[in-house]
Amino acid sequence: MSRLKAFVSRLSHLFLPLFVLALLIIVNLIKGADYFSITMVNGAFYGNIPNMLFGASELVILSIGMTLVTAASQGQDISIGETGAITSAIFVWYVLRAGDVTLLTILVGFLISCVAGLVIGAFNGTLVSVFKVQPMVATLILFLGGRSIAFMIDGKVSPILANEISNRIGTVIPGLPIQTPIILTVVFIAIVSVVLKTTNLRLYVESVGINPSAVRLNGIDPKKIIFLTFLIMGVCSAVAGFIAVNKAGRHDSVNLLKFIMMDAILAVALGGNSLGGGKFSITGSIIGAYTIEMLNRTLLRLEVNPEAIKVFKAVFIIMLMVVASPVVRVVVRKALDRAKTIASRYSRGHTGGLSNAVVSMTDTTGKKED
Amino acid sequence: MRSETVLNMEGISKSFPGVRALHNVDFTLRKGEIHALMGENGAGKSTLIKVLTGVYEKDAGQSILDGKPVHFRSPQEALSMGIGTVFQEIALCPNLTVAENMFIGRSRSRFVQWKEMNAKAEEMLSSLGIPASPTQELSSCSIAVQQMVSIARAIDMDCKILILDEPTSSLDEDEVQKLFALMRELKARGVGIIFITHFIDQVYEISDTITVLRNGELIGEYQTSKLPQIELISKMMGKALSDVSAIEKQEKSKSARSVPVFEATGLSSAAGVRPFDFTIEKGEVNGFAGLLGSGRSESVRAIFAADKVTGGEVKVNGKRVKLKTPLHAMKKGIGYLPEDRKRDGIIGELSVRDNIILALQVMKGFFRPLSRKQAEEFAVEYIQKLGIKTPSIDTPIESLSGGNQQKVVLARWLLTNPMYLILDEPTRGIDVGTKVEIQKLVLKLAEDGMSLTFISSEIDEMLRVCTRLIVMKDREIVGELSGMSLTEQDTMQMIAQGGK
Ligand SMILES: Nc1ncnc2c1ncn2[C@@H]1O[C@H](COP(=O)(O)OP(=O)(O)OP(=O)(O)O)[C@@H](O)[C@H]1O
Ligand SMILES: [Mg+2]
Numbered sequence: 001m002s003r004l005k006a007f008v009s010r011l012s013h014l015f016l017p018l019f020v021l022a023l024l025i026i027v028n029l030i031k032g033a034d035y036f037s038i039t040m041v042n043g044a045f046y047g048n049i050p051n052m053l054f055g056a057s058e059l060v061i062l063s064i065g066m067t068l069v070t071a072a073s074q075g076q077d078i079s080i081g082e083t084g085a086i087t088s089a090i091f092v093w094y095v096l097r098a099g100d101v102t103l104l105t106i107l108v109g110f111l112i113s114c115v116a117g118l119v120i121g122a123f124n125g126t127l128v129s130v131f132k133v134q135p136m137v138a139t140l141i142l143f144l145g146g147r148s149i150a151f152m153i154d155g156k157v158s159p160i161l162a163n164e165i166s167n168r169i170g171t172v173i174p175g176l177p178i179q180t181p182i183i184l185t186v187v188f189i190a191i192v193s194v195v196l197k198t199t200n201l202r203l204y205v206e207s208v209g210i211n212p213s214a215v216r217l218n219g220i221d222p223k224k225i226i227f228l229t230f231l232i233m234g235v236c237s238a239v240a241g242f243i244a245v246n247k248a249g250r251h252d253s254v255n256l257l258k259f260i261m262m263d264a265i266l267a268v269a270l271g272g273n274s275l276g277g278g279k280f281s282i283t284g285s286i287i288g289a290y291t292i293e294m295l296n297r298t299l300l301r302l303e304v305n306p307e308a309i310k311v312f313k314a315v316f317i318i319m320l321m322v323v324a325s326p327v328v329r330v331v332v333r334k335a336l337d338r339a340k341t342i343a344s345r346y347s348r349g350h351t352g353g354l355s356n357a358v359v360s361m362t363d364t365t366g367k368k369e370d
Numbered sequence: 371m372r373s374e375t376v377l378n379m380e381g382i383s384k385s386f387p388g389v390r391a392l393h394n395v396d397f398t399l400r401k402g403e404i405h406a407l408m409g410e411n412g413a414g415k416s417t418l419i420k421v422l423t424g425v426y427e428k429d430a431g432q433s434i435l436d437g438k439p440v441h442f443r444s445p446q447e448a449l450s451m452g453i454g455t456v457f458q459e460i461a462l463c464p465n466l467t468v469a470e471n472m473f474i475g476r477s478r479s480r481f482v483q484w485k486e487m488n489a490k491a492e493e494m495l496s497s498l499g500i501p502a503s504p505t506q507e508l509s510s511c512s513i514a515v516q517q518m519v520s521i522a523r524a525i526d527m528d529c530k531i532l533i534l535d536e537p538t539s540s541l542d543e544d545e546v547q548k549l550f551a552l553m554r555e556l557k558a559r560g561v562g563i564i565f566i567t568h569f570i571d572q573v574y575e576i577s578d579t580i581t582v583l584r585n586g587e588l589i590g591e592y593q594t595s596k597l598p599q600i601e602l603i604s605k606m607m608g609k610a611l612s613d614v615s616a617i618e619k620q621e622k623s624k625s626a627r628s629v630p631v632f633e634a635t636g637l638s639s640a641a642g643v644r645p646f647d648f649t650i651e652k653g654e655v656n657g658f659a660g661l662l663g664s665g666r667s668e669s670v671r672a673i674f675a676a677d678k679v680t681g682g683e684v685k686v687n688g689k690r691v692k693l694k695t696p697l698h699a700m701k702k703g704i705g706y707l708p709e710d711r712k713r714d715g716i717i718g719e720l721s722v723r724d725n726i727i728l729a730l731q732v733m734k735g736f737f738r739p740l741s742r743k744q745a746e747e748f749a750v751e752y753i754q755k756l757g758i759k760t761p762s763i764d765t766p767i768e769s770l771s772g773g774n775q776q777k778v779v780l781a782r783w784l785l786t787n788p789m790y791l792i793l794d795e796p797t798r799g800i801d802v803g804t805k806v807e808i809q810k811l812v813l814k815l816a817e818d819g820m821s822l823t824f825i826s827s828e829i830d831e832m833l834r835v836c837t838r839l840i841v842m843k844d845r846e847i848v849g850e851l852s853g854m855s856l857t858e859q860d861t862m863q864m865i866a867q868g869g870k
């Protein structure tokens with residue numbers, strides 16, 4: 001019984017992203033239901049849904065890291081796209097250096113890029129936790145300089161990853177029905193959920209985000225936890241960079257994962273997470289990420305001018321922030337309270353409650369007029 | 371002889387998910403009356419206040435102010451109609467100055483005259499005897515001063531009603547007397563005052579009328595002079611009188627002991643306590659006594675390494691150790707319940723369960739989470755043990771009543787079963803019945819071999835549980851009392867004189 005209640009209350013947190021997702025599905029259905037059809041070509045699934053899952057891979061992974069950073073540090077990392085550009089540049093540099101590309105080369109290159117992600121995360125994390133710089137300001141440094149660093153690592157314009165393994169990682173492995181980035185994303189999500197199950201990451205991160213001062217007196221060092229979330233963010237960026245560069249087949253240091261932090265932050269907010277830190281829902285952020293991918297595609301389908309899409313999204317973000325803001329929440333709660341009151345008075349019927357109700361209803365209406 | 375009614379609340383009901391906080395409660399306040407609102411933790415006292423002042427929307431009933439039905443949508447609106455409120459949880463802005471906190475949101479004029487504001491604040495602070503300067507940042511003040519500032523904020527000489535929800539929970543006798551003097555002055559001007567507290571003595575000293583709530587229901591309204599204390603307590607608790615008198619009896623444990631579990635020499639911290647020596651033996655209960663700001667809390671914080679330790683030597687179980695962080699202290703078997711529940715204790719949005727297991731979980735380590743079942747069992751065990759009133763273990767702690775939040779934080783430390791437990795004001799905001807239960811629990815724990823330090827601004831509470839009192843003044847230990855000299859009179863004398 002209480003399990004059921006807990007489940008329902010969790011669902012209510014996911015109301016916002018699920019609602020928006022449903023809305024987008026309806027819009028697309030109206031535009032034509034064939035949009036959602038899936039076909040098999042050469043033993044692999046094709047269609048708009050697989051495409052959407054494929055396209056959202058990097059965003060999903062990044063929004064997981066962003067959720068943790070937001071929850072603990074009460075701020076956001078805006079350098080994730082640039083971090084991904086740097087780590088993937090290192091990956092490409094390593095792979096191109098080795099003459100013969102084997103699976104081992106790719107694996108080692110990937111691990112090296114993850115280490116680079118950790119280093120960058122440590123840099124951002126140190127600024128935020130030790131030097132108490134606002135997360136957005138701390139990560140502004142790499143946001144501004146990151147792509148130049150990636151460009152310097154590249155050494156030439158857009159090095160090309162022309163090998164079979166990269167191609168398979170970026171698209172599909174023959175014989176498997178699902179594209180590789182989707183599989184990698186699922187594996188990543190599985191790893192994260194195992195980590196959340198087997199460690200106290202959630203308890204620590206949420207506590208630090210809610211009340212750092214109390215947490216310190218309970219033996220948790222808020223600095224370490226904030227630092228840890230930036231490390232995790234670094235790894236997420238490296239994995240996202242790895243997927244993105246293999247998808248593209250070449251390293252374009254200018255456009256790789258460009259402005260993706262906007263979508264990642266939006267995914268976190270859409271997932272019902274407070275941007276002010278505290279309790280978090282990774283499930284929400286993941287649904288949020290897919291919703292945003294769908295939003296992008298729907299706007300394109302509605303033939304909104306790509307430049308105007310940004311405006312649409314901005315308006316959307318503002319609406320969302322207002323709807324989810326504490327001010328509106330309080331107003332809505334009170335309105336619901338009032339509705340409940342009036343309903344209960346009516347259901348009580350004629351048993352004396354009525355005269356009461358009339359008095360206070362005239363009272364509230366009187367109030368509204370002045 | 372009853373004077374004119376100023377406020378009448380009729381048939382008030384209010385429910386929260388899983389709790390009926392108020393059910394059909396009537397309440398009447400008259401001009402120039404000090405009206406005590408009494409009840410156990412979670413009885414619905416704060417909720418009644420919040421319904422009146424527009425923090426919550428009521429489910430049923432109505433409030434009549436000066437003969438007219440009123441409906442406030444916020445405490446600001448209530449204030450503009452002459453109802454000033456000091457809520458139980460201090461709701462000030464820590465990084466504004468004292469003067470700003472006193473006036474922001476209430477000045478009628480839009481343009482704040484800083485000089486004028488500071489001057490006015492200065493005047494009020496000195497009339498209330500609050501040891502703070504108007505330009506001081508609020509976060510640098512002790513919790514008692516913050517409480518005084520929030521009282522100063524609510525007081526308006528022209529108001530009709532003043533509501534004080536546990537305003538004295540962290541005040542000393544002196545401050546309480548200053549507050550009472552002010553309340554009497556307002557009373558003489560015809561202001562109706564609602565006063566909520568768990569200190570029975572204060573109720574009898576100041577109030578004219580008492581309204582008792584129990585489990586959200588009205589038990590009755592009584593004239594203070596005609597209601598004996600014992601009867602009041604039994605009305606609050608809903609238990610027969612004999613129960614209560616049995617609880618009132620206290621026994622002091624005397625067990626053989628001599629092994630020091632914690633010793634400190636020349637300990638000092640960045641919070642400004644002078645280097646001090648301190649020892650506690652196995653199974654001993656001692657306490658720090660002293661006036662506000664005497665350094666009681668700072669001393670125990672230094673022991674737990676809650677503030678940066680700047681010098682001194684520490685031995686645990688006879689072995690020299692370095693305690694640099696609270697985690698070190700916890701690992702060595704020391705627990706610390708902080709004085710400021712809201713700032714240092716609760717993790718507001720987290721569930722009662724997570725709040726209870728937090729310290730134990732941290733001691734077990736990052737990679738060893740308790741299983742869900744185990745965590746639930748621990749939470750349920752302590753909810754029963756301490757009688758914590760909560761709809762479920764998943765309820766966020768911030769929606770519990772003040773006293774019940776305090777019990778949860780206490781449960782958190784009891785669960786870690788430390789060798790040495792420091793309790794700084796463990797019974798703040800806790801009702802009479804439970805207070806005695808906690809005192810008994812402390813004695814029981816000591817008998818079982820735990821060492822405890824117990825700090826309270828109520829001297830008689832400390833006398834009941836402590837076998838040794840360390841008296842502090844101006845951040846320095848000035849004396850020690852034990853055995854025969856451990857009487858209320860001797861203690862008060864030593865605190866006042868600061869030494870022999
Ligand atoms: N915001 C809230 N959400 C849910 N439940 C609440 C909320 N506020 C109060 N309650 C519940 O209402 C009941 C009454 O709480 P209230 O704070 O009025 O008690 P109180 O008499 O002031 O107790 P205390 O002496 O501990 O301060 C409690 O059981 C509490 O759990
Ligand atoms: Mg209360």
